[in-house]
Amino acid sequence: MLTNEQIAAIDQFCQKKGIYYYDLRQELVDHLAESIETKMQSHPEVSFETALAGVYQSFGIFGFSKVIEEREAAIRKATRRQEFELFRSYFTFPKIAVSLLCFLLLNVPVYLFKIKNTEQVYGAYCIFLFVFSLLAILFVSVKFKRPMQKLVSLKHTGSFAAFIGLFQLPNLYYNFAVKGLEIDINHAQWFNPVMTLFCTLAILLTCARYHAYKSIYNNARLHYPLAFER
Secondary structure: OOOHHHHHHHHHHHOOOOOOOOOHHHHHHHHHHHHHHHHHHHHHOOOOHHHHHHHOOOOOOOOHHHHHHHHHHHHHHHHHHHHHHHHHHHOOOOOOHHHHHHHHHHHHHHHHOOOHHHHHHHHHHHHHHHHHHHHHHHHHHOOOOHHHHHHHHOOOOHHHHHHHHHHHHHHHOOOOOOOHHOOOOHHHHHHHHHHHHHHHHHHHHHHHHHHHHHHHHHHHHHHHHHOOOO
């Protein structure tokens, strides 16, 4: 059984070798400690330092770099899968009701107030989505306390700033229809519903990412509480 001092030495060793993510380091420390214990039990004459060096050599010439790369790739893939599944759920019962309600709330005012100038509608949608994206970023930054130590599990989610680019879809759609296809949007009945659809999809994608981040964040706080303490 390794002592607390030896466990701390393994942790410091991992930091020196470039493992700066707290959660990944904890997993690696556990793995190294187990391997070192096994090695020292099999060969009692081997010192802790020699056993640590021997276990580290088993990672090859690239050391821990491959471990970091593989772990990040696995987490990134799992995060994107979780976000996609949450996004897809908005098109299944009962969440599809939320999607339809969002579409109607964005679309109905145009017909309710009989707005004829489609360019004004387009401008209103762009302003709404820009404000929505800023509020989403602000809400997440306030609601979720940033961990005091880096966590690889949170690296590939929670960056809602990227969605500001997503909200350019209505702008691209508008420019393609008006400047590319030279369509008179004020007489195109389909233009506003399609614009509303783009806006709805952008909002649903943001909601899916929020819930994915919330789940991953809460799981990180549960398993690595010390990473959030000052």
